Structures are given as structure tokens and as C-alpha cells.
Amino acid sequence: MKDRIDAILRRPQAEYLEALLPPRDSLLAKIEAFAAEHGHPIADPEVAQLERILVRLRKPKRIVEVGTNIGYSVIVMGRELDAGSVLETIEIDRRTLDVARGFVAEARLACRIVFHEGAALEVLSGLEGSIDLAFIDCVKTEYADYLDRLLTRMSSGSVIICDNLLWKGQVAEGPRSESETRSTAALRSFNDRITSDPRLLTTVLAVGDGVGISIVR
Secondary structure, three states: OOOOOOOOEEEEEHHHHHHHOOOHHHHHHHHHHHHHHHHHOOOOOOHHHHHHHHHHHOOOOOEEEOEEEEEOOHHHHHHHOOOOOOOEEEEHHHHHHHHHHHHHHHOOOOEEEEEEEEEHHHHHHHOOOOOOOEOOOOHHHHHHHHHHHHHHOOOOOOOOEEOOOOOHHHHHHHOOOOHHHHHHEEEHHHHHHHOOOOEEEEEEOOOOOOEEEEEEE
8 A cells, every 4th residue: 555645656666667668579669669750649658568468358359449540559459369359440540540551561460450541430430249348549529429439339348448548647737738628628527437437447547648447337
């Protein structure tokens, strides 16, 4: 049990935990470098490690990712799936999706990958069949709407992972600029919802930029 509420989350502990992360292979390192150079907001390496663990634990047959970006999480999660599984991912920007397709092709994943080009809410509304695991990392003001659409396709035991729930510290401390106000307020409301919704068992972890893990009851 920690001595006080802020006993752990300080820079020395964060640096120590980061040092414990396994080294990335050449492909993931290349994607991380590309993301840093071109300003793509991919998942943090510690979030990727959490994704690996949760996918391996849940053994999903179908994953839906809301927000492909350049394919980093597709590869991370896809490597944990077998040939009988499918990972569907949604991205609105065609050029970004083309980059993702290239990186994912390099990964030579065993599972089937389905790329959906379009607005996430529209794509989610058109999906059919059950979803075992969802990863949300897209437009912050739309997180609640993504959840509404996903829950109609998820049964007891399904897992929902949500990234950026602390939003650079702004969810707790308040927005640092006018442009961040709507996203900050939306994420704060979303956090309140997923931690109190009787249909979900949720924890929010100070991993990366804040990760929520929910299990459908």
C-alpha cells in the first residue's frame, strides 16, 4: 500500500518503469521513429505492452480498433492473434491509412487485417457481428459515441481499452489552451461514465497518457 496518494507517480519512478520495458524490434522502432518525425500520435510503448498482455489474456477472435493512425497498435495486437482471428481498424485519412498498410504488410501477421477507411462513427454503425475486444484511440470528443456503438456488439467478458484518458494531465488539471477545452471536458465526462456504468467493470491506469480498461459485465 502506498504511503500517500502521490508517492509513486513521480519522475524517478516513471524513468525506472520505462527502463523496464522490453526493447522494440526493428519494425516497431522504425514506426516509432516515423511517428516522431512526422507527428503521428501512436500509442506509447508501455501502452503497447499492456495491449499485448490483454490480447493474449482475452484471446479475442475479433478486435475492432477505432483510430488506425500508422498501424503501430495493429501490429502490436495482431502479433498476438492466430490465423483464425480478425483485426478490423478504422482510419479516416487515406494517406495515413496508406502508411499503415505499408507497415502492416511488413509485419506479415498471421491474423486477417481489415482496413476501414472513413469516419469512425459511420463505420462502427455499419459493423455487424460480435466484437471481443475494442481499442479506442481516435477523436476524443467522440469517445462516448464510440462506446455506445461498440456496446451493442459486445457481450459479457468483452474488453474495451481506451487511450489518452488523462490527456496530457489536462483531465485532472484543466485545459491549457482554448483549443483543448472540448476534448478535456469530453474525456472527463467519459471517465466518469465508464467508471460508474453498471454494464462495465473499469479501471483507469496512469500508463502512457492514461489508459482505461473495461470489461463488459
